Amino acid sequence: MTKQSVNRATYDQVMLPIYSPADFIPVKGQGSRVWDQQGNSYIDFAGGIAVLALGHAHPALNQAIKEQSEKLWHVSNVFTNEPALELAQKLIDNTFAERVFFANSGAEANEAAFKLARHYAITRHSPYKTKIIAFHNAFHGRTFFTVSVGGQAKYADGFGPKPADIIHVPFNDLNAVKAVIDSHTCAVVLEPIQGEGGITAATPEFMRGLRELCDENQALLVLDEVQTGMGRTGKLFAYMNYDVTPDIITTAKALGSGFPLSAMLTTADIASVMGVGTHGTTYGGNPLACAVGNVAFDLINTKEVLEGVQQRYQWIVDELMAINQRYGVFSQIRGQGLLIGAELAPQYANQARDILTLAIKQGLMMLNAGTNVLRFTPSLIITQEELAEGMKALDKAIAEFVHLSSI
Numbered sequence: 001m002t003k004q005s006v007n008r009a010t011y012d013q014v015m016l017p018i019y020s021p022a023d024f025i026p027v028k029g030q031g032s033r034v035w036d037q038q039g040n041s042y043i044d045f046a047g048g049i050a051v052l053a054l055g056h057a058h059p060a061l062n063q064a065i066k067e068q069s070e071k072l073w074h075v076s077n078v079f080t081n082e083p084a085l086e087l088a089q090k091l092i093d094n095t096f097a098e099r100v101f102f103a104n105s106g107a108e109a110n111e112a113a114f115k116l117a118r119h120y121a122i123t124r125h126s127p128y129k130t131k132i133i134a135f136h137n138a139f140h141g142r143t144f145f146t147v148s149v150g151g152q153a154k155y156a157d158g159f160g161p162k163p164a165d166i167i168h169v170p171f172n173d174l175n176a177v178k179a180v181i182d183s184h185t186c187a188v189v190l191e192p193i194q195g196e197g198g199i200t201a202a203t204p205e206f207m208r209g210l211r212e213l214c215d216e217n218q219a220l221l222v223l224d225e226v227q228t229g230m231g232r233t234g235k236l237f238a239y240m241n242y243d244v245t246p247d248i249i250t251t252a253k254a255l256g257s258g259f260p261l262s263a264m265l266t267t268a269d270i271a272s273v274m275g276v277g278t279h280g281t282t283y284g285g286n287p288l289a290c291a292v293g294n295v296a297f298d299l300i301n302t303k304e305v306l307e308g309v310q311q312r313y314q315w316i317v318d319e320l321m322a323i324n325q326r327y328g329v330f331s332q333i334r335g336q337g338l339l340i341g342a343e344l345a346p347q348y349a350n351q352a353r354d355i356l357t358l359a360i361k362q363g364l365m366m367l368n369a370g371t372n373v374l375r376f377t378p379s380l381i382i383t384q385e386e387l388a389e390g391m392k393a394l395d396k397a398i399a400e401f402v403h404l405s406s407i
């Protein structure tokens, strides 16, 4: 039996009030199924916000953490360790990259990427080459630099003076970038698919155009693949869906598949501007996290899993279209792989949270992306049975939502 001396009411008594978690407390997970304190079960279409690429309690990940936990948890970066070197080698062997920096979260990987882009431009070119071009609705994390590069004022405002020389333009608008990019630009930063901002993919022309503009202006193309990386789109990284090679990418969420772990990847040339002491972290690249990361990497980076993502995408989109036939709640279904967004039709605008609450009653955990989009980011290996059960619950939740809206 689980300890029930704490419950949802405890939350408001002890936690910083920055989240508004659901009314139930999950205590156990297996695959894409989760149980709460009362023993109710849920299908998990949220995957811990695109983190649990291999579902809950994957036996191989459990084994990895058990084995490594009995050997070595942490040594700090005063010493290196085998799991970190092995994982870095795998990332290099399977991407454009030649150098890796490990951290613990998406924001930290992005913080490193933005500092690197600035430092590269300043040391190689000029102390005035510091402009970062980023996009409206972008999300890059919650440290002060990353939230400033992010394109949502509601997250960045209210904390005093921000890091300067960051400019935001509309996403997928190449002319808007052309109008502001110049020799003082050090980097263009984007998510290949904007996640938190509403599941909007960069068009191929936009991505190629950015690469050209960066080359013409000696600026770096930085891709935030914190959410899109590690198989989420059906390729190991989303940039591989485009005919473009970036200069820096970051990845996190699925990299540790539930254990905090992130990475920034770049070329040897760009990495060479950093010296001992230029940047660092205490926990980043610790052996426990990297031992999990190694096993997760080997499981995700297979033809079977990556092709399975594509099949699951098709199945989910077909089901969402069928739901839409019945209820007419969506105006658009978009995304790639297992990063899918269903935008609500105008008459249901901004009610995504209400649907999530009704879904919980039907035994389904899901996410929104902004106030107007339902987001689907399940495990990359969610089973057909779990998918079908989850969709049935979603159908019921939407039936109730439509009914409640009509009265």
Ligand SMILES: *Cc1c(COP(=O)(O)O)cnc(C)c1O
Pocket: 104, 105, 106, 107, 108, 110, 139, 140, 141, 142, 191, 195, 196, 224, 225, 226, 227, 228, 252, 253
């Ligand atoms: C989740 C996310 C982040 C932030 O990651 P944290 O681990 O919460 O710091 C940054 N960028 C993107 C695209 C994300 O989806």
